[in-house]
Amino acid sequence: MPTTPIPFMPALPSRPAVQTLISFLEHEAHPMIVLDPDYNILAANIAYQRQFGHGDQAIVGHKCYRVSHHYDLPCDQAGEHCPMKRAQELRGPDRILHIHHTPRGPEHVAVELRPIFDAAGAITAYVERLEVVRSASAKPSGEGLVGRSAAFNQALAAMRRVAPSMLPVLLLGESGTGKELFARAVHENSEREAGPFVVVDCSGLTETLFESELFGHEKGAFTGAIARKAGLVETAQGGTLFLDEIGDVPLAMQVKLLRLIESGTYRRVGSVETQYANFRLVAATHKPLESMVEKGEFRQDLYYRINAFPIVLPPLRERSDDIPLLVNSILQRNSYAKRKLSVADSAMAMLQRGSWHGNVRELRNVLERASLFADDGVIRVEHLPALGVARTASSRISVQAAGTTLAELHASFQGTRKELAATLGLSERTLYRKLKELGLD
Numbered sequence: 001m002p003t004t005p006i007p008f009m010p011a012l013p014s015r016p017a018v019q020t021l022i023s024f025l026e027h028e029a030h031p032m033i034v035l036d037p038d039y040n041i042l043a044a045n046i047a048y049q050r051q052f053g054h055g056d057q058a059i060v061g062h063k064c065y066r067v068s069h070h071y072d073l074p075c076d077q078a079g080e081h082c083p084m085k086r087a088q089e090l091r092g093p094d095r096i097l098h099i100h101h102t103p104r105g106p107e108h109v110a111v112e113l114r115p116i117f118d119a120a121g122a123i124t125a126y127v128e129r130l131e132v133v134r135s136a137s138a139k140p141s142g143e144g145l146v147g148r149s150a151a152f153n154q155a156l157a158a159m160r161r162v163a164p165s166m167l168p169v170l171l172l173g174e175s176g177t178g179k180e181l182f183a184r185a186v187h188e189n190s191e192r193e194a195g196p197f198v199v200v201d202c203s204g205l206t207e208t209l210f211e212s213e214l215f216g217h218e219k220g221a222f223t224g225a226i227a228r229k230a231g232l233v234e235t236a237q238g239g240t241l242f243l244d245e246i247g248d249v250p251l252a253m254q255v256k257l258l259r260l261i262e263s264g265t266y267r268r269v270g271s272v273e274t275q276y277a278n279f280r281l282v283a284a285t286h287k288p289l290e291s292m293v294e295k296g297e298f299r300q301d302l303y304y305r306i307n308a309f310p311i312v313l314p315p316l317r318e319r320s321d322d323i324p325l326l327v328n329s330i331l332q333r334n335s336y337a338k339r340k341l342s343v344a345d346s347a348m349a350m351l352q353r354g355s356w357h358g359n360v361r362e363l364r365n366v367l368e369r370a371s372l373f374a375d376d377g378v379i380r381v382e383h384l385p386a387l388g389v390a391r392t393a394s395s396r397i398s399v400q401a402a403g404t405t406l407a408e409l410h411a412s413f414q415g416t417r418k419e420l421a422a423t424l425g426l427s428e429r430t431l432y433r434k435l436k437e438l439g440l441d
């Protein structure tokens with residue numbers, strides 16, 4: 001362990017409390033800095049210098065907003081939330097998720113700022129504790145969640161707040177907004193990280209199938225039950241159970257789900273023995289559960305149970321400033337990775353203007369198609385006209401689920417269901433559900 005003393009500003013030596021604090025923080029494992037009330041960094045501990053130190057560039061003596069944001073003004077004057085301002089008003093700690101410049105490029109950083117008071121109750125300094133958030137990337141990344149817009153960051157910050165608790169989380173968002181990725185992030189940011197993450201797709205399951213999938217069954221419980229089978233609840237023991245499309249659970253099953261959540265117990269199909277469940281619940285839906293409750297299509301008691309901590313995932317059209325980042329990330333993924341592709345500025349501008357009713361999934365499909373035309377490795381505006389066709393169709397269909405339109409398209413479409421789903425920018429699951437609603441499955 002290096003024992004380099006923490007540098008501090010010689011201009012500010014006469015504050016015994018601050019000096020004591022500085023030597024105390026040196027032994028903290030988390031990156032920490034001490035600031036004066038005028039945004040000057042007085043000291044940075046070893047962990048900070050290791051993670052955020054910019055080589056020879058001195059941090060101490062500089063303004064925090066210059067170092068972390070390259071701003072010339074405090075964050076609140078640059079249109080952002082300033083935790084120092086807030087901690088001063090609150091006379092207590094403030095937490096915020098910011099995007100900081102780091103030696104590795106922009107990164108999501110969770111910041112906690114605590115004011116330090118003198119004997120007279122005046123704030124003499126602030127201690128800032130930082131933690132790099134690994135669940136999402138603020139720069140193009142070949143995997144996982146990416147995003148840096150205000151709307152995305154808000155959802156990310158909410159996810160981080162709730163993840164360490166055992167509270168059920170409800171993810172609300174249109175198809176393709178990343179609900180499954182967020183559910184996984186909740187799991188990975190919880191104490192259950194080492195346990196299983198089990199996905200239950202609630203759409204397209206009949207009542208009986210739903211029950212045996214979820215609770216398992218005994219040998220001979222029904223025709224074809226040739227052996228005892230563990231259910232998904234049992235598989236999720238010690239981990240997280242993700243109920244995707246919870247709005248599709250049939251009413252008769254909702255009561256069994258409620259009992260499971262309330263009592264933490266269940267029975268395998270064909271058994272009288274009570275089993276004890278141990279999972280953290282994350283549910284997701286694109287459906288308006290509240291109005292379904294009003295219409296009697298979703299049980300109110302179950303709704304209250306699962307809705308303990310709702311997180312709204314923004315549609316892509318509400319975070320179009322994330323599109324270049326998403327595009328560059330998508331181009332690094334899957335089949336694209338074999339070829340180096342880029343997007344011309346005018347094409348990027350066009351992508352940013354899209355309404356993207358199929359969200360990130362639709363964006364991915366459009367890029368995949370455009371890449372087939374980009375012989376020289378550059379996706380240009382002329383490679384996107386197909387996008388216009390596909391997107392017009394998909395927006396009409398995915399937004400209004402206009403029965404006749406989808407029925408007609410389904411009847412006339414020449415390809416497979418998978419291809420139809422891709423053309424519409426929908427997941428196969430969502431397409432299946434819509435067709436089922438129309439009696440076309």
Ligand SMILES: Nc1ncnc2c1ncn2[C@@H]1O[C@H](COP(=O)(O)OP(=O)(O)OP(=O)(O)O)[C@@H](O)[C@H]1O
Binds near residue numbers: 175177180182427
């Ligand atoms: N913020 C994001 N960053 C990177 N990829 C994303 C993001 N959001 C979504 N995606 C990608 O978009 C696709 C759809 O995401 P996902 O399956 O998580 O959405 P969903 O909301 O669960 O959709 P559905 O309700 O249709 O199942 C996936 O390929 C996923 O990797």
